[in-house]
Amino acid sequence: MFRSDVLAVSGLDDRTSSHAVLERAQELMADAVGAERTFFSTSGSSLSVKSAMLSVAGPHEKLLVGRDAHKSVVSGLILSGVRPIWVDPQWDPDLHLAHPPAPEAFEAAFHDHPDAKGALVTSPTPYGTCTDLAALAEVCHARNKPLIVDEAWGAHLPFHPDLPTWAMDAGADVCVTSVHKMGSGLEQGSVFHLQGGLIAPEVLKAREDLLGTTSPSVLLYAALDGWRRQMIEHGRALYDDALALATRVRDRIDRIEGMRVHGREDFCGPGCAADMDPLQVIVDIAGLGTTGYRMADWIREHHRINLHLADHRRISAQLTHADDEETTGALVAAFQDVAEHAADLRPAPTVEVPSPRDLRLEQVVLPRDAFFGPAEQVPWEKAVGRITAEMLTPYPPGIPAALPGERLNSDVLRYLRSGVEAGMVIPDAADNRLNSVRVAIEQ
Ligand SMILES: Cc1ncc(COP(=O)(O)O)c(C=O)c1O
Numbered sequence: 001m002f003r004s005d006v007l008a009v010s011g012l013d014d015r016t017s018s019h020a021v022l023e024r025a026q027e028l029m030a031d032a033v034g035a036e037r038t039f040f041s042t043s044g045s046s047l048s049v050k051s052a053m054l055s056v057a058g059p060h061e062k063l064l065v066g067r068d069a070h071k072s073v074v075s076g077l078i079l080s081g082v083r084p085i086w087v088d089p090q091w092d093p094d095l096h097l098a099h100p101p102a103p104e105a106f107e108a109a110f111h112d113h114p115d116a117k118g119a120l121v122t123s124p125t126p127y128g129t130c131t132d133l134a135a136l137a138e139v140c141h142a143r144n145k146p147l148i149v150d151e152a153w154g155a156h157l158p159f160h161p162d163l164p165t166w167a168m169d170a171g172a173d174v175c176v177t178s179v180h181k182m183g184s185g186l187e188q189g190s191v192f193h194l195q196g197g198l199i200a201p202e203v204l205k206a207r208e209d210l211l212g213t214t215s216p217s218v219l220l221y222a223a224l225d226g227w228r229r230q231m232i233e234h235g236r237a238l239y240d241d242a243l244a245l246a247t248r249v250r251d252r253i254d255r256i257e258g259m260r261v262h263g264r265e266d267f268c269g270p271g272c273a274a275d276m277d278p279l280q281v282i283v284d285i286a287g288l289g290t291t292g293y294r295m296a297d298w299i300r301e302h303h304r305i306n307l308h309l310a311d312h313r314r315i316s317a318q319l320t321h322a323d324d325e326e327t328t329g330a331l332v333a334a335f336q337d338v339a340e341h342a343a344d345l346r347p348a349p350t351v352e353v354p355s356p357r358d359l360r361l362e363q364v365v366l367p368r369d370a371f372f373g374p375a376e377q378v379p380w381e382k383a384v385g386r387i388t389a390e391m392l393t394p395y396p397p398g399i400p401a402a403l404p405g406e407r408l409n410s411d412v413l414r415y416l417r418s419g420v421e422a423g424m425v426i427p428d429a430a431d432n433r434l435n436s437v438r439v440a441i442e443q
Contacts, residue, residue, distance in 0.1 A: 004218070004219060004222070005140065005217070005218070005219055006218055006244055007215070007218070008022065008177070008215075008216050008218055008221070011218065012048070012218045012221070014398060019150055019231055021121055022221065025041055025221060025224070025225045025228075025284050026039060027041070028225070028228060029191060029224065029225070029228045029347055032065070032158075032168070032228045032231060032232050032351040033060075033158040033166070033168065033193065034158065034168060035071075035168050035175075035193035035194065035195055036193075036194060036195040036196075037193065037194040037195070037201050037204075038189065038190055038191055038192070038193050038194075039051075039192050039193075039194075039204070039205065039208055039223055039254075040189075040190075040216075040220075040224050041190040041191065041192065041208065041212065042189065042190075042213060042216040042220040042221070043188060043190070043211075043212060043213060044072075044178060044180070044186055044187075044188045044189075044190050045070075045072065045150070045152040045176045045177065045178040045190040045192075046070075046072035046075070046250075047072075047190070047211050047212060048176040048177075048190045048191070048192040048208075049070070049073055049076060049120075049148075049150050049152070049176045049308065050072065050073075050075065050076035050124060050207075050211055051080070051124065051176040051192065051204060051207040051208040051211055051212075052120075052148045052176055052192060052204070052207075053073065053076045053079055053080065053082065053120060053208075054076065054082075054207040054210070054211075055148055055150060055174070055199050055200075055203045055204040055207045056117050056118040056174075056199065056274070057080070057081065057082045057118065057309060058080065058081075058082065058118075059080060059081035059368075060081060060083055060366075061080075061082060061083065061114055061117050062082075062083045062084075062085050062116040062117060063077075063082050063083070063084060063085065063112050063116060063117055063118060063119070063120060064084075064085045064087050064106055064109045064110065064113070064116050064118070064119040064120065065075075065077075065084045065085070065086060065087065065119075065120045066086075066087050066089055066100055066101045066120065066121045067086040067087065067088055067089055067101075067360070067428045068086075068089040068098045068100065068101075068122055068125060068399050069120065069121060069122055069150065069399065070150060070152065070397075070398050070399060071118065071391055071393045071395075071399070071400050071428065072130075072398075073122075073150065073257040074391055074400055074403045074404075075340050077322055077366075077367045077368065078367045078368050078371045078372075079368070080368070080405060081366060081368040081369075083366055084363065085109050085112075085113045087101045087105045087119075087121075088101060088105055088110050088280075089101050090102055090105075090271060090272060090273070090274065091356035091359075092366050093355060093356055094274050095262075095266065095284070096312070098125070098314065098356075098399075099125065099127075099129045099131070099267065099273040099315075100121055100122055100123045100124075100125055100129065100130065100131035100273065101121065101131060101431050102132070102136040102169045103131065103132055103138075103139050104129060104135040106119050106121070106136055106139050106140070107139045110139065110140075110143055110145070114143070115172070116145065117128050117146075118140065118145045118146040118147065118148065118173075118198075119136070119139075119140050119143065119145065119146075119147050119148065120147075120148040120149075120150065121133075121136060121147070121148075121149055121150070121165070122149075122150040122152075123149055123150070123151065123154075124153045124154050124164065124276070124277050125217065125278070125397075126152070126153060126280075126308075126309060126396060126397035126398070127267075127280060127282050127309075127316070127397070128153065128267075128276050128277040128279070128280030128282065128302075129267050129268075129272075129273035129274040129275070129276045129277075130164045130165075130273055130274055130276060130277070131273065131274055132274040132275075133147075133149060133167055133170035133171070133172060133205050134165065134170040134171055136170075137170055137171035137172055137173075140173075141171070144182075144198070145198070146173035146174065146196075146198040146199050147171075147172045147173050147174075148174045148175070148176070149167035149170075149172040149174070149175040149176070150176050151166065151167050151175045151176060151177045152176060152181060152190075153177040153178070153181055153183060153277070153280070154166055154167070154178060154182065154219045154237065154277070155177040155178060155179045155182045155185075155191075156183055156231075156235075156279070156320070156321070157277075159204075159230075159231045159235035159236065159238075159239055160235065160236060160240070160243065161238035162239075162243055163239065163243075163277060163279075164275040164276070164277055164329050165275070167193075168193055168195055171196075172195075173194065173195065173196050173198050173199055174192060174193065174194050174199060174204065175192065175193050176190065176191075176192045176194070177190065177191055177193075179191060179223070179224055179227050181318075182279070182318070182320060183227050183231075183321060184226075184227050184230070184320070184321070185220065185223045185224050185227050186217075186219060186220050186223040188217075188220055189220045189223050189224050189227075191224060192204075192208075195368065200417075205284035210360075215438075216315075220382070223256060233282040234300050235321075237414040238321035238436060239321055240397065241321070242279060242319060242320065242321045242323065243278065243279070245319065245323060245324070245328060245391055246281070246319050247278070248328075249317075249319065249328045249331070249332065250263070250278065250281055251362055252284070252332045253281065253283055253332060253335055256332075256335055256336055256349060257287075257338050258285065258287040258288035258339050258342060259284070259285055259287070259335060259339060260284040260287070261281060261282070261283050261284075261403035262282045262284060263361065264276060265402045279318065279319045279320065280308070280316060280318055280319075281316060281318070281319060282314055282316045283315050283316060283317075283335070284312060284313060285313060285314065285315055285339075286403070288339060288342040288345075288348070289342065289346045289348070289353065290313060290342055290345040290346050290348040291310075291311075291312050291313065291345075291348040291349070291422050291423060292309075292310035292311045292313060292314045292315045292347075293310050293311075293312070293422055293423030293424065294345040294348055294423060295310065295315050295338050295342075295345065296310035296315055296340055297342075297423070298341065298345060299315075299334045299335075299338055302334070302337065302338075303330065303333070303334035303337065305330060305331060305334050308396070309396040309397050310396075311394070311397075311424075312351035312353060312419065312422060312424075317331055322422050334387045339382055348419065348422060350418065350419045350420050350422070351415065351417055351418050351422045351424070352411075352414045353415055353417050353419040354411035354412060354414075358409060358411035358412070359401070359411065359412060359415070360410060361402055361405050361406035361408065361409065361439060362406060362407050364387050364404055364405055364406065364407050365387060365405040365440070366420050367403055367404040367405045369405065370387055370388065370389050370405035370406075370440045371389060371390070371404040372405075372443070373389065373440055373442040374440065374443075375389035375390075375438050375439060375440050376438070376439060376441055377430060377431065377436045377437070377438050377439075378436060378437060378439055379435065379436050379438050380417060380435060380436060381413075382433055383408050383413060383436075384408060384409060384410045384413060385407065385408065385409075386407070386408055386437075386439035386440070386442075387405060387406065387407050387408070387439060387440040387442065388402045388403070388405075388407075388408050388437060388438070388439055388440070389402060389404055389438045389439055389440045390404060390428065390429060390430055390437070390438040391403050391404065391429075392412075392416055392426055392428070392429050392434070392437070393426060393427070393428050394419060394425070394426060394441065395425050395426070395427050395428075400428075401415065401416055402416075404440075405440075406435070408439070413437070414432075416434050417434050418430075420433055420434050
Protein backbone atom coordinates (compact mmCIF):
# COMPACT_ATOMS: atom_id res chain seq x y z
CA MET A 1 0.00 0.00 0.00
CA PHE A 2 2.76 2.43 0.90
CA ARG A 3 4.65 1.63 -2.32
CA SER A 4 1.56 2.36 -4.39
CA ASP A 5 0.82 5.61 -2.61
CA VAL A 6 2.47 7.75 -5.29
CA LEU A 7 1.74 11.34 -6.20
CA ALA A 8 -0.96 11.98 -8.78
CA VAL A 9 1.27 14.35 -10.77
CA SER A 10 4.89 13.28 -11.29
CA GLY A 11 3.90 9.83 -10.05
CA LEU A 12 0.74 8.22 -11.38
CA ASP A 13 1.06 10.54 -14.39
CA ASP A 14 4.02 12.63 -15.57
CA ARG A 15 4.76 16.24 -14.62
CA THR A 16 2.31 17.70 -17.15
CA SER A 17 -0.26 14.89 -16.82
CA SER A 18 0.30 14.22 -20.52
CA HIS A 19 -1.10 10.68 -20.23
CA ALA A 20 -4.41 12.04 -18.87
CA VAL A 21 -4.65 9.06 -16.53
CA LEU A 22 -7.22 10.66 -14.25
CA GLU A 23 -9.22 12.14 -17.14
CA ARG A 24 -9.36 8.74 -18.81
CA ALA A 25 -10.57 7.04 -15.62
CA GLN A 26 -13.23 9.72 -15.19
CA GLU A 27 -14.35 9.30 -18.81
CA LEU A 28 -14.66 5.56 -18.31
CA MET A 29 -16.77 6.13 -15.20
CA ALA A 30 -19.04 8.57 -17.06
CA ASP A 31 -19.38 6.01 -19.84
CA ALA A 32 -20.15 3.23 -17.35
CA VAL A 33 -23.07 5.07 -15.78
CA GLY A 34 -24.25 7.11 -18.77
CA ALA A 35 -23.34 10.60 -17.51
CA GLU A 36 -21.79 13.27 -19.72
CA ARG A 37 -18.97 14.15 -17.31
CA THR A 38 -17.70 12.55 -14.12
CA PHE A 39 -15.33 13.95 -11.51
CA PHE A 40 -13.51 11.94 -8.84
CA SER A 41 -13.16 13.28 -5.33
CA THR A 42 -10.93 12.01 -2.56
CA SER A 43 -12.65 13.97 0.19
CA GLY A 44 -15.95 12.16 0.26
CA SER A 45 -19.30 13.44 -0.86
CA SER A 46 -18.84 16.11 1.81
CA LEU A 47 -16.62 17.87 -0.71
CA SER A 48 -18.51 16.84 -3.85
CA VAL A 49 -21.81 18.20 -2.59
CA LYS A 50 -20.21 21.55 -1.73
CA SER A 51 -18.65 21.75 -5.18
CA ALA A 52 -22.06 21.10 -6.72
CA MET A 53 -23.83 23.71 -4.58
CA LEU A 54 -21.24 26.39 -5.25
CA SER A 55 -21.50 25.83 -8.97
CA VAL A 56 -25.19 26.78 -8.78
CA ALA A 57 -25.37 29.62 -6.21
CA GLY A 58 -23.03 32.14 -4.62
CA PRO A 59 -23.11 34.46 -1.57
CA HIS A 60 -26.61 35.74 -0.73
CA GLU A 61 -28.14 33.90 -3.67
CA LYS A 62 -30.97 31.51 -2.91
CA LEU A 63 -30.89 27.74 -3.23
CA LEU A 64 -33.87 25.49 -2.49
CA VAL A 65 -32.69 22.76 -0.15
CA GLY A 66 -34.58 19.86 1.42
CA ARG A 67 -34.39 20.39 5.20
CA ASP A 68 -33.30 16.77 5.65
CA ALA A 69 -29.94 17.64 4.06
CA HIS A 70 -26.71 16.19 5.43
CA LYS A 71 -24.47 18.39 7.56
CA SER A 72 -21.96 18.70 4.67
CA VAL A 73 -24.62 20.66 2.77
CA VAL A 74 -25.04 22.95 5.77
CA SER A 75 -21.25 23.41 5.90
CA GLY A 76 -21.46 24.46 2.25
CA LEU A 77 -24.08 27.06 3.15
CA ILE A 78 -21.94 28.36 6.02
CA LEU A 79 -18.81 28.66 3.92
CA SER A 80 -20.50 30.20 0.90
CA GLY A 81 -23.13 32.52 2.39
CA VAL A 82 -25.76 30.96 0.13
CA ARG A 83 -29.27 31.65 1.47
CA PRO A 84 -31.14 28.37 1.97
CA ILE A 85 -34.82 28.24 1.18
CA TRP A 86 -35.77 25.18 3.16
CA VAL A 87 -38.16 22.69 1.66
CA ASP A 88 -39.90 20.44 4.16
CA PRO A 89 -39.34 16.71 3.98
CA GLN A 90 -42.34 14.41 4.18
CA TRP A 91 -42.64 13.60 7.85
CA ASP A 92 -44.15 10.39 9.03
CA PRO A 93 -45.34 11.46 12.49
CA ASP A 94 -46.09 7.88 13.55
CA LEU A 95 -42.74 6.38 12.63
CA HIS A 96 -40.82 9.57 13.57
CA LEU A 97 -39.02 9.49 10.27
CA ALA A 98 -38.60 11.86 7.32
CA HIS A 99 -38.79 10.96 3.65
CA PRO A 100 -37.36 13.34 1.04
CA PRO A 101 -39.49 16.34 0.06
CA ALA A 102 -42.03 15.81 -2.72
CA PRO A 103 -41.64 17.58 -6.10
CA GLU A 104 -44.77 19.61 -5.25
CA ALA A 105 -42.99 21.08 -2.22
CA PHE A 106 -40.15 22.28 -4.46
CA GLU A 107 -42.69 23.65 -6.95
CA ALA A 108 -44.29 25.69 -4.16
CA ALA A 109 -40.89 26.95 -3.01
CA PHE A 110 -39.96 28.03 -6.55
CA HIS A 111 -43.31 29.79 -6.77
CA ASP A 112 -42.51 31.77 -3.60
CA HIS A 113 -38.86 32.30 -4.54
CA PRO A 114 -38.65 32.53 -8.33
CA ASP A 115 -35.15 34.01 -7.97
CA ALA A 116 -33.79 30.77 -6.42
CA LYS A 117 -30.85 29.53 -8.47
CA GLY A 118 -31.67 25.85 -8.30
CA ALA A 119 -32.64 22.99 -6.02
CA LEU A 120 -30.83 20.38 -3.95
CA VAL A 121 -32.47 17.19 -2.73
CA THR A 122 -31.16 14.19 -0.79
CA SER A 123 -32.37 10.95 -2.35
CA PRO A 124 -32.09 8.20 -1.21
CA THR A 125 -32.01 9.30 2.40
CA PRO A 126 -29.82 7.33 4.81
CA TYR A 127 -33.02 5.34 5.49
CA GLY A 128 -33.09 4.39 1.80
CA THR A 129 -36.20 6.29 0.71
CA CYS A 130 -36.39 8.27 -2.52
CA THR A 131 -38.40 11.11 -3.95
CA ASP A 132 -39.79 11.19 -7.50
CA LEU A 133 -36.64 12.57 -9.08
CA ALA A 134 -38.00 12.64 -12.64
CA ALA A 135 -40.93 14.82 -11.55
CA LEU A 136 -38.60 17.02 -9.53
CA ALA A 137 -36.24 17.45 -12.50
CA GLU A 138 -39.24 18.56 -14.55
CA VAL A 139 -40.20 21.12 -11.89
CA CYS A 140 -36.69 22.57 -12.03
CA HIS A 141 -36.27 22.46 -15.78
CA ALA A 142 -39.65 24.11 -16.41
CA ARG A 143 -37.96 27.14 -14.82
CA ASN A 144 -34.61 26.50 -16.42
CA LYS A 145 -33.05 25.81 -13.02
CA PRO A 146 -30.59 23.01 -12.26
CA LEU A 147 -31.30 20.10 -9.93
CA ILE A 148 -28.55 18.77 -7.67
CA VAL A 149 -29.14 15.34 -6.18
CA ASP A 150 -27.20 14.28 -3.11
CA GLU A 151 -27.19 10.60 -3.94
CA ALA A 152 -24.46 9.77 -1.43
CA TRP A 153 -26.35 6.55 -0.61
CA GLY A 154 -26.94 5.58 -4.22
CA ALA A 155 -23.60 4.68 -5.85
CA HIS A 156 -25.00 1.29 -6.85
CA LEU A 157 -28.26 2.53 -8.37
CA PRO A 158 -27.03 2.79 -11.99
CA PHE A 159 -26.12 -0.86 -12.09
CA HIS A 160 -29.44 -2.67 -11.70
CA PRO A 161 -32.89 -1.89 -13.15
CA ASP A 162 -34.72 -3.10 -10.02
CA LEU A 163 -33.02 -0.52 -7.82
CA PRO A 164 -34.55 2.97 -7.59
CA THR A 165 -33.96 5.19 -10.63
CA TRP A 166 -30.65 6.95 -10.32
CA ALA A 167 -30.44 10.72 -10.59
CA MET A 168 -28.92 11.04 -14.06
CA ASP A 169 -31.55 8.74 -15.61
CA ALA A 170 -34.20 10.87 -13.93
CA GLY A 171 -32.79 14.00 -15.59
CA ALA A 172 -30.85 15.64 -12.72
CA ASP A 173 -28.07 18.06 -13.66
CA VAL A 174 -25.50 17.10 -11.03
CA CYS A 175 -25.49 14.07 -8.80
CA VAL A 176 -23.10 13.25 -6.00
CA THR A 177 -22.39 9.71 -4.82
CA SER A 178 -20.18 8.18 -2.13
CA VAL A 179 -18.65 5.07 -3.62
CA HIS A 180 -17.40 4.09 -0.17
CA LYS A 181 -20.97 3.82 1.13
CA MET A 182 -23.01 1.49 -1.10
CA GLY A 183 -20.24 0.69 -3.55
CA SER A 184 -16.77 -0.64 -2.84
CA GLY A 185 -14.47 2.35 -2.86
CA LEU A 186 -12.07 3.11 -0.07
CA GLU A 187 -13.31 5.49 2.62
CA GLN A 188 -13.66 9.05 1.20
CA GLY A 189 -13.96 7.84 -2.40
CA SER A 190 -16.72 9.89 -4.05
CA VAL A 191 -17.73 10.79 -7.59
CA PHE A 192 -20.01 13.43 -8.97
CA HIS A 193 -21.63 13.42 -12.37
CA LEU A 194 -22.80 16.20 -14.65
CA GLN A 195 -25.11 16.40 -17.65
CA GLY A 196 -27.10 19.01 -19.59
CA GLY A 197 -26.28 22.62 -20.27
CA LEU A 198 -27.36 24.37 -17.05
CA ILE A 199 -24.03 24.03 -15.22
CA ALA A 200 -20.80 24.60 -17.11
CA PRO A 201 -18.24 21.83 -16.53
CA GLU A 202 -15.45 24.37 -16.09
CA VAL A 203 -17.42 26.09 -13.31
CA LEU A 204 -18.01 22.81 -11.50
CA LYS A 205 -14.34 21.88 -11.90
CA ALA A 206 -13.23 25.27 -10.58
CA ARG A 207 -15.40 24.83 -7.47
CA GLU A 208 -13.96 21.38 -6.86
CA ASP A 209 -10.48 22.83 -7.31
CA LEU A 210 -11.28 25.52 -4.75
CA LEU A 211 -12.17 22.99 -2.07
CA GLY A 212 -10.18 19.88 -2.97
CA THR A 213 -6.82 18.74 -1.77
CA THR A 214 -3.70 19.29 -3.85
CA SER A 215 -2.49 15.85 -2.74
CA PRO A 216 -5.24 13.45 -3.85
CA SER A 217 -4.74 9.84 -2.90
CA VAL A 218 -4.17 7.73 -6.00
CA LEU A 219 -5.18 4.69 -3.92
CA LEU A 220 -8.64 6.22 -3.71
CA TYR A 221 -8.62 6.94 -7.44
CA ALA A 222 -7.60 3.35 -8.15
CA ALA A 223 -10.39 2.01 -5.95
CA LEU A 224 -12.96 4.19 -7.77
CA ASP A 225 -11.65 2.91 -11.09
CA GLY A 226 -11.68 -0.68 -9.84
CA TRP A 227 -15.28 -0.35 -8.66
CA ARG A 228 -16.26 0.99 -12.07
CA ARG A 229 -14.69 -1.98 -13.77
CA GLN A 230 -16.24 -4.48 -11.37
CA MET A 231 -19.67 -2.97 -11.95
CA ILE A 232 -19.38 -2.92 -15.73
CA GLU A 233 -18.24 -6.51 -15.83
CA HIS A 234 -20.31 -8.05 -13.04
CA GLY A 235 -22.68 -5.41 -11.64
CA ARG A 236 -25.89 -6.85 -13.00
CA ALA A 237 -25.17 -10.35 -11.68
CA LEU A 238 -23.87 -9.10 -8.33
CA TYR A 239 -27.04 -7.08 -7.74
CA ASP A 240 -29.28 -9.90 -8.95
CA ASP A 241 -27.79 -11.88 -6.08
CA ALA A 242 -27.76 -9.00 -3.58
CA LEU A 243 -31.43 -8.17 -4.18
CA ALA A 244 -32.50 -11.81 -3.86
CA LEU A 245 -30.44 -12.10 -0.68
CA ALA A 246 -32.00 -8.91 0.69
CA THR A 247 -35.50 -10.31 0.18
CA ARG A 248 -34.63 -13.42 2.18
CA VAL A 249 -32.83 -11.50 4.94
CA ARG A 250 -35.61 -8.96 5.32
CA ASP A 251 -38.10 -11.77 5.68
CA ARG A 252 -36.01 -13.62 8.29
CA ILE A 253 -35.51 -10.51 10.41
CA ASP A 254 -39.16 -9.59 10.15
CA ARG A 255 -40.05 -12.94 11.71
CA ILE A 256 -37.98 -12.20 14.84
CA GLU A 257 -40.36 -11.34 17.66
CA GLY A 258 -40.42 -7.61 18.39
CA MET A 259 -38.72 -6.60 15.14
CA ARG A 260 -40.41 -5.10 12.12
CA VAL A 261 -38.57 -4.60 8.85
CA HIS A 262 -39.90 -1.57 7.03
CA GLY A 263 -40.93 -2.21 3.45
CA ARG A 264 -42.75 -0.37 0.71
CA GLU A 265 -46.05 -0.67 2.59
CA ASP A 266 -44.63 1.55 5.39
CA PHE A 267 -42.43 3.89 3.39
CA CYS A 268 -43.94 4.38 -0.08
CA GLY A 269 -47.19 5.92 -1.27
CA PRO A 270 -49.00 9.26 -1.15
CA GLY A 271 -47.46 11.59 1.43
CA CYS A 272 -44.48 9.26 1.83
CA ALA A 273 -41.60 8.25 -0.42
CA ALA A 274 -41.83 7.44 -4.13
CA ASP A 275 -39.45 4.50 -3.91
CA MET A 276 -37.02 2.74 -1.57
CA ASP A 277 -33.80 0.79 -1.68
CA PRO A 278 -34.35 -2.73 -0.30
CA LEU A 279 -30.66 -3.08 0.53
CA GLN A 280 -31.18 -0.68 3.44
CA VAL A 281 -32.75 -2.96 6.02
CA ILE A 282 -34.46 -0.60 8.45
CA VAL A 283 -35.78 -2.41 11.50
CA ASP A 284 -38.23 -0.92 13.98
CA ILE A 285 -37.47 -2.33 17.43
CA ALA A 286 -39.93 -0.17 19.42
CA GLY A 287 -41.77 -3.38 20.36
CA LEU A 288 -38.76 -4.58 22.36
CA GLY A 289 -38.91 -1.65 24.77
CA THR A 290 -35.37 -0.42 24.33
CA THR A 291 -33.49 1.97 22.05
CA GLY A 292 -31.61 1.38 18.82
CA TYR A 293 -28.53 2.89 20.49
CA ARG A 294 -28.47 0.19 23.17
CA MET A 295 -29.11 -2.59 20.67
CA ALA A 296 -26.41 -1.44 18.29
CA ASP A 297 -23.85 -1.26 21.12
CA TRP A 298 -24.86 -4.70 22.40
CA ILE A 299 -24.57 -6.25 18.91
CA ARG A 300 -21.12 -4.76 18.40
CA GLU A 301 -19.97 -5.97 21.80
CA HIS A 302 -21.39 -9.49 21.58
CA HIS A 303 -21.28 -10.22 17.85
CA ARG A 304 -18.62 -7.86 16.47
CA ILE A 305 -21.09 -6.50 13.94
CA ASN A 306 -21.34 -2.75 13.33
CA LEU A 307 -24.71 -1.51 12.23
CA HIS A 308 -25.35 1.24 9.72
CA LEU A 309 -27.47 3.52 11.85
CA ALA A 310 -29.25 3.37 15.14
CA ASP A 311 -31.76 5.83 16.53
CA HIS A 312 -34.21 6.01 19.40
CA ARG A 313 -36.39 3.22 17.95
CA ARG A 314 -34.56 1.66 15.01
CA ILE A 315 -31.50 -0.24 13.98
CA SER A 316 -30.48 -0.73 10.40
CA ALA A 317 -28.21 -2.97 8.42
CA GLN A 318 -26.85 -1.94 5.06
CA LEU A 319 -26.42 -4.84 2.66
CA THR A 320 -24.22 -4.59 -0.41
CA HIS A 321 -23.12 -6.73 -3.33
CA ALA A 322 -20.34 -8.00 -1.04
CA ASP A 323 -22.76 -9.77 1.33
CA ASP A 324 -23.52 -13.47 1.18
CA GLU A 325 -25.21 -16.20 3.22
CA GLU A 326 -22.37 -16.17 5.73
CA THR A 327 -22.44 -12.44 6.51
CA THR A 328 -26.22 -12.24 6.55
CA GLY A 329 -26.44 -15.44 8.60
CA ALA A 330 -24.27 -13.77 11.24
CA LEU A 331 -26.45 -10.67 11.06
CA VAL A 332 -29.72 -12.56 11.53
CA ALA A 333 -28.21 -14.58 14.40
CA ALA A 334 -27.12 -11.35 16.09
CA PHE A 335 -30.57 -9.82 15.69
CA GLN A 336 -32.18 -12.98 17.06
CA ASP A 337 -29.81 -12.94 20.01
CA VAL A 338 -30.33 -9.28 20.86
CA ALA A 339 -34.11 -9.74 20.69
CA GLU A 340 -33.78 -12.56 23.22
CA HIS A 341 -31.68 -10.30 25.47
CA ALA A 342 -33.95 -7.27 25.11
CA ALA A 343 -34.93 -7.52 28.78
CA ASP A 344 -31.28 -6.86 29.73
CA LEU A 345 -31.43 -3.62 27.74
CA ARG A 346 -34.47 -2.31 29.58
CA PRO A 347 -35.51 0.10 30.89
CA ALA A 348 -34.03 2.43 28.31
CA PRO A 349 -34.21 6.18 28.78
CA THR A 350 -36.99 7.77 26.75
CA VAL A 351 -36.12 10.15 23.95
CA GLU A 352 -38.58 13.05 23.83
CA VAL A 353 -39.21 13.21 20.08
CA PRO A 354 -41.10 16.38 19.11
CA SER A 355 -43.89 16.58 16.58
CA PRO A 356 -42.77 17.49 13.03
CA ARG A 357 -44.12 21.01 13.56
CA ASP A 358 -42.03 21.61 16.68
CA LEU A 359 -38.97 20.05 15.10
CA ARG A 360 -38.97 22.64 12.34
CA LEU A 361 -37.07 25.74 13.46
CA GLU A 362 -37.23 29.19 11.95
CA GLN A 363 -34.17 30.31 9.95
CA VAL A 364 -33.70 33.83 11.31
CA VAL A 365 -30.32 34.79 9.85
CA LEU A 366 -27.98 33.31 7.25
CA PRO A 367 -26.13 30.20 8.45
CA ARG A 368 -22.85 31.98 7.63
CA ASP A 369 -23.66 35.06 9.69
CA ALA A 370 -24.72 33.08 12.74
CA PHE A 371 -21.70 30.80 12.53
CA PHE A 372 -19.09 33.54 12.17
CA GLY A 373 -20.82 36.26 14.23
CA PRO A 374 -20.36 36.94 17.96
CA ALA A 375 -21.45 33.96 20.05
CA GLU A 376 -21.51 32.71 23.60
CA GLN A 377 -21.92 29.38 25.36
CA VAL A 378 -25.03 29.27 27.55
CA PRO A 379 -26.66 26.54 29.68
CA TRP A 380 -29.10 24.61 27.48
CA GLU A 381 -32.18 25.82 29.34
CA LYS A 382 -31.14 29.40 28.57
CA ALA A 383 -30.71 28.60 24.86
CA VAL A 384 -34.47 28.39 24.36
CA GLY A 385 -35.48 31.27 22.07
CA ARG A 386 -31.86 32.03 21.12
CA ILE A 387 -30.31 31.69 17.66
CA THR A 388 -27.89 28.81 17.48
CA ALA A 389 -24.37 29.53 16.25
CA GLU A 390 -23.48 25.86 15.82
CA MET A 391 -24.82 22.75 14.15
CA LEU A 392 -26.45 20.20 16.43
CA THR A 393 -26.41 16.96 14.50
CA PRO A 394 -27.37 13.51 15.74
CA TYR A 395 -24.81 11.25 14.02
CA PRO A 396 -25.59 9.03 12.24
CA PRO A 397 -27.52 9.85 10.12
CA GLY A 398 -25.97 13.34 10.15
CA ILE A 399 -28.98 15.55 9.50
CA PRO A 400 -28.72 18.66 11.72
CA ALA A 401 -31.63 19.00 14.12
CA ALA A 402 -30.60 22.64 14.47
CA LEU A 403 -28.22 24.68 12.35
CA PRO A 404 -26.62 28.11 12.57
CA GLY A 405 -29.12 30.92 12.20
CA GLU A 406 -32.13 28.91 13.42
CA ARG A 407 -34.01 29.94 16.56
CA LEU A 408 -33.98 27.15 19.11
CA ASN A 409 -37.12 25.99 20.86
CA SER A 410 -37.49 23.90 23.98
CA ASP A 411 -38.85 20.89 22.05
CA VAL A 412 -35.72 20.48 19.94
CA LEU A 413 -33.43 21.06 22.90
CA ARG A 414 -35.30 18.55 25.04
CA TYR A 415 -35.18 16.07 22.17
CA LEU A 416 -31.41 16.40 21.87
CA ARG A 417 -30.78 16.45 25.63
CA SER A 418 -32.91 13.36 26.19
CA GLY A 419 -31.28 11.80 23.12
CA VAL A 420 -27.80 12.29 24.54
CA GLU A 421 -28.92 10.70 27.82
CA ALA A 422 -30.17 7.73 25.78
CA GLY A 423 -26.98 7.32 23.75
CA MET A 424 -27.34 9.75 20.83
CA VAL A 425 -24.04 11.23 19.61
CA ILE A 426 -23.84 14.92 18.65
CA PRO A 427 -20.26 15.29 17.47
CA ASP A 428 -20.41 18.83 16.11
CA ALA A 429 -21.68 20.56 19.27
CA ALA A 430 -19.02 22.47 21.21
CA ASP A 431 -20.39 20.70 24.30
CA ASN A 432 -21.14 17.15 23.16
CA ARG A 433 -23.25 16.45 26.25
CA LEU A 434 -25.32 19.51 25.39
CA ASN A 435 -25.28 20.81 28.93
CA SER A 436 -24.63 24.10 27.17
CA VAL A 437 -25.14 25.39 23.64
CA ARG A 438 -23.27 27.93 21.52
CA VAL A 439 -25.68 30.71 20.60
CA ALA A 440 -25.42 33.98 18.68
CA ILE A 441 -25.19 37.26 20.58
CA GLU A 442 -27.95 39.30 18.98
CA GLN A 443 -27.07 42.97 18.54
C1 LIG B 1 -26.87 12.24 2.51
C2 LIG B 1 -25.39 12.40 2.68
N1 LIG B 1 -24.73 13.29 1.92
C3 LIG B 1 -23.40 13.47 2.02
C4 LIG B 1 -22.66 12.74 2.92
C5 LIG B 1 -21.19 12.96 3.02
O1 LIG B 1 -20.53 11.86 2.47
P1 LIG B 1 -19.03 11.47 2.79
O2 LIG B 1 -19.05 10.72 4.09
O3 LIG B 1 -18.65 10.64 1.61
O4 LIG B 1 -18.25 12.72 2.89
C6 LIG B 1 -23.30 11.79 3.74
C7 LIG B 1 -22.56 10.99 4.72
O5 LIG B 1 -23.04 10.23 5.48
C8 LIG B 1 -24.72 11.62 3.62
O6 LIG B 1 -25.39 10.76 4.40
